Amino acid sequence: MKQEKPIKQKRKNPIPEQLQGQIYMDPKYDTAFKELFDSKEALKDFLDGVLELEGDEKIKNLSFSFDKTISMYSAQSKKVILDIFATTGSGRFLDIEMQKAEHDYLIDRAVLYKAFLIIKGKQEMDRSEEFLALPKDARKSKRYELPETISIWICDFDLPASKGEYIDEWALYNRNSLKSGILTPIFNKNRYIMISLPNFKKSIGEVNGTMDAWLYLLNHAGDGKELPRFGNKVLGSALERIRIENANDELLTRQAKDMITQDEIDTRLAGGMIRAKAQGLAEGRAEGLAEGRAQSLSEALDILQGMNLTPEQISIFKAKLEAKQP
Numbered sequence: 001m002k003q004e005k006p007i008k009q010k011r012k013n014p015i016p017e018q019l020q021g022q023i024y025m026d027p028k029y030d031t032a033f034k035e036l037f038d039s040k041e042a043l044k045d046f047l048d049g050v051l052e053l054e055g056d057e058k059i060k061n062l063s064f065s066f067d068k069t070i071s072m073y074s075a076q077s078k079k080v081i082l083d084i085f086a087t088t089g090s091g092r093f094l095d096i097e098m099q100k101a102e103h104d105y106l107i108d109r110a111v112l113y114k115a116f117l118i119i120k121g122k123q124e125m126d127r128s129e130e131f132l133a134l135p136k137d138a139r140k141s142k143r144y145e146l147p148e149t150i151s152i153w154i155c156d157f158d159l160p161a162s163k164g165e166y167i168d169e170w171a172l173y174n175r176n177s178l179k180s181g182i183l184t185p186i187f188n189k190n191r192y193i194m195i196s197l198p199n200f201k202k203s204i205g206e207v208n209g210t211m212d213a214w215l216y217l218l219n220h221a222g223d224g225k226e227l228p229r230f231g232n233k234v235l236g237s238a239l240e241r242i243r244i245e246n247a248n249d250e251l252l253t254r255q256a257k258d259m260i261t262q263d264e265i266d267t268r269l270a271g272g273m274i275r276a277k278a279q280g281l282a283e284g285r286a287e288g289l290a291e292g293r294a295q296s297l298s299e300a301l302d303i304l305q306g307m308n309l310t311p312e313q314i315s316i317f318k319a320k321l322e323a324k325q326p
Contacts, residue, residue: 016256025242026222029258033098045234049210061089070116093121102157121147148189166199
């Protein structure tokens with residue numbers, strides 16, 4: 001299948017300061033991440049690589065949506081928003097998350113998102129034409145059957161128990177089998193693929209296969225250098241979608257807003273730390289340093305409040321900032 005090269009967009013405004021000197025938008029940020037995968041072919045190619053699907057096992061049919069909201073109602077309503085929600089013709093349900101900011105409750109969040117994904121998958125399975133066409137007794141027998149669900153978390157930080165590896169898989173095991181040396185999950189339809197981009201340290205010459213190629217792209221698109229295609233036309237077309245010279249004003253503005261959130265916070269916090277140290281040394285007392293630290297944190301939190309972020313985003317950034325406080 002021939003991949004169409006995106007048409008270079010006409011822009012009225014100059015390239016935002018945060019993107020000047022760059023060749024691509026960095027897909028570790030939300031806007032570029034979605035632009036990169038805004039293609040069934042790109043998403044299928046990425047998933048085939050990460051899930052190690054070959055030949056007839058490769059994904060044939062795929063549908064997807066961005067920012068999929070899944071709601072659950074009990075005593076209080078609760079909802080989660082999935083970065084990419086995808087379903088395959090074989091009945092898999094997938095959630096793909098790009099997580100740039102590290103926070104204390106990552107595992108809790110991954111499990112919560114998976115719970116919503118499982119419920120959404122079960123609802124769609126029970127509404128499918130295939131299920132409704134079954135005899136009544138057969139439908140009753142499948143009352144508790146669940147579809148295969150896979151959560152893929154692409155993280156720009158090290159992961160719990162990763163031991164320096166860039167990819168890990170979490171699943172459901174039972175303790176007695178593990179004691180006996182049996183490493184097979186007891187429920188193979190519930191999978192988490194966890195990727196740590198900082199631990200992916202392969203050079204261009206070491207890239208081997210589809211998954212490596214996509215992880216190299218994700219890891220290095222923001223480096224300001226031209227990237228290779230690794231002989232993959234689908235990946236090449238995806239790269240053209242995030243090439244800055246091909247992007248319109250609206251897309252670049254959204255990308256710059258994504259970037260300034262983290263960059264400005266980090267800059268303000270670093271400046272506050274310098275002032276805190278100078279104040280503490282000048283006054284020769286620990287209180288001055290402590291006050292300066294508190295002031296820098298307060299300034300950073302003021303930035304968050306003025307950036308039109310969700311309460312969840314503010315909570316994540318706040319936890320990260322507090323963790324940096326000595």
